[in-house]
Amino acid sequence: MSSPLPILKATPGDEALVPRAQFPLLKNNPELVYLDSAASAQKPAVVIDRLTRFYESEYANIHRGLYQLSEGASEAYDQSRARVARFLGADKDEIIFTHNATEGINLVAHAYGDHNLRPGDLILTSLLEHHANIVPWQLLKERKRLRLAGIPIDAKGDLDLARYEMLLSREPKIVCITAAANTIGTVTPLKTIIAMAHRAGALVMVDAAQAAPHFALDVKALDCDFLTITGHKLYGPDGIGALYVKAGILADLPPFMGGGGMIRSVSLDHTEFADGPRRFEAGTPAIGAALGLSTALDFIEDIGFEAIAAHDAALFNYAAERLPEIAGLKIIGAPTEHIGIISFTLDGLHPHDIGTLLGESGVCLRAGHHCAQPLMEHLGITGTARISFGVHNTRPDVDRLVDSLARVRQMLR
Numbered sequence: 512m513s514s515p516l517p518i519l520k521a522t523p524g525d526e527a528l529v530p531r532a533q534f535p536l537l538k539n540n541p542e543l544v545y546l547d548s549a550a551s552a553q554k555p556a557v558v559i560d561r562l563t564r565f566y567e568s569e570y571a572n573i574h575r576g577l578y579q580l581s582e583g584a585s586e587a588y589d590q591s592r593a594r595v596a597r598f599l600g601a602d603k604d605e606i607i608f609t610h611n612a613t614e615g616i617n618l619v620a621h622a623y624g625d626h627n628l629r630p631g632d633l634i635l636t637s638l639l640e641h642h643a644n645i646v647p648w649q650l651l652k653e654r655k656r657l658r659l660a661g662i663p664i665d666a667k668g669d670l671d672l673a674r675y676e677m678l679l680s681r682e683p684k685i686v687c688i689t690a691a692a693n694t695i696g697t698v699t700p701l702k703t704i705i706a707m708a709h710r711a712g713a714l715v716m717v718d719a720a721q722a723a724p725h726f727a728l729d730v731k732a733l734d735c736d737f738l739t740i741t742g743h744k745l746y747g748p749d750g751i752g753a754l755y756v757k758a759g760i761l762a763d764l765p766p767f768m769g770g771g772g773m774i775r776s777v778s779l780d781h782t783e784f785a786d787g788p789r790r791f792e793a794g795t796p797a798i799g800a801a802l803g804l805s806t807a808l809d810f811i812e813d814i815g816f817e818a819i820a821a822h823d824a825a826l827f828n829y830a831a832e833r834l835p836e837i838a839g840l841k842i843i844g845a846p847t848e849h850i851g852i853i854s855f856t857l858d859g860l861h862p863h864d865i866g867t868l869l870g871e872s873g874v875c876l877r878a879g880h881h882c883a884q885p886l887m888e889h890l891g892i893t894g895t896a897r898i899s900f901g902v903h904n905t906r907p908d909v910d911r912l913v914d915s916l917a918r919v920r921q922m923l924r
Contacts, residue, residue, distance in 0.1 A: 591805040592801070604758065664886075685715070686708040692852075705735050
């Protein structure tokens, strides 16, 4: 499997970008090899400390109280929104806090789709998508009697842009595309995809849940219309995500949910809704998680995406060299550009058996269809074993994986 990233001659990968000691779970479990960051990243101490400090010393509900504790929490929460905006190259009034990336996609499907799409309109998604970027559009299709089509991929696992151009000739209203696939790591050419969609008159919804921990995203440079991220993959807390909506579109979107916090005034007969992102944030939000997400973004940018890319490349290349040492192992996909994810199968072994037995030896990876059943069906397999790298991983982690796989192969042959 070839890699477009440089095979590094220096030491990235020999040592962790961030020492394991900065991750309490890894520090407390020194024999554990965690290769499942694409599912959820482990949390650094700085994020845990921020959550602890908030709940021990700063906690109050926001935008309601007139006392100092509430005003301080409100200011910190608002600063977290601005921090997410800087991370994505957006304006703070274009950032809606959600519970995760999935909620962000559902919000767009309801707030935009229900009110703008008409029976017979076409939605495009792709074969690379997580179920989170398929199922909401299927539900919208049923509600509104729409059409839904998938952009194919080629033999390497890249999007087939020629087929995409043909699909655009059918005048879709929205294109829903991943920035990086959670299965085989494919990085999609977003700028090209978005420009092509806009020329065809379509808006673009980007699922950046997997991409955001690996490379910089600039929504203004991309010119996307919607983009969603999730905190738990960004070394931040679970229960928090964010949705970018281009300002001109956000101003016309109706609320997704109703309740407190998203209104100007309410009578029994009529409600006037708040402007901007607060119109989509009904109820008490995940205040502490938003603060933790802000700290996690500082953590990532302190490391730097250039260093993260080099680390990804070194570990990917090393794993791609070592894994074929295992008889019957097949790496799935060879995308032109990718993040630090490798999926593989092992002849005669179910991925769940691989994951279970490796787990018993302290090696954590993901096994199954990875919420991407259309892709698995296209590839003619039921699932894969998947490794995904974080900033704490090293080449010795890959060695542990390969040694454990060799033992599993020996046990079950």
